[in-house]
Amino acid sequence: MNTAHEPEWFEIRLQQHLDQRWASWFDGMTIEPHADGSTLLRGHVADQAALHGLLARLRDLGLPLVSVAAVPVPPPQAIKKGNQP
Numbered sequence: 001m002n003t004a005h006e007p008e009w010f011e012i013r014l015q016q017h018l019d020q021r022w023a024s025w026f027d028g029m030t031i032e033p034h035a036d037g038s039t040l041l042r043g044h045v046a047d048q049a050a051l052h053g054l055l056a057r058l059r060d061l062g063l064p065l066v067s068v069a070a071v072p073v074p075p076p077q078a079i080k081k082g083n084q085p
Helices: 020-026 048-060 076-080
Strands: 008-014 030-033 039-045 065-071
Touching (some): 020 030, 020 048, 039 048, 048 065
Antiparallel strands (some): 008 065, 030 039
């Protein structure tokens, strides 16, 4: 996490597909199903506590994690257009 206490962007890959209806449950993160059967969640996370809360939700749903990675913040124009990284 960064030390400036600004939201960081994360990509969380799940081993199986997650339906779009869960988007609101994951604080506005995008849900991208992939042809290999995995799902990529992308979006900003306010702080370490929020990240742990997000991971706990995934655990409670029984969704196996493949990876969790901090990614560069997209440029503001990409966020306004809805094109997250």
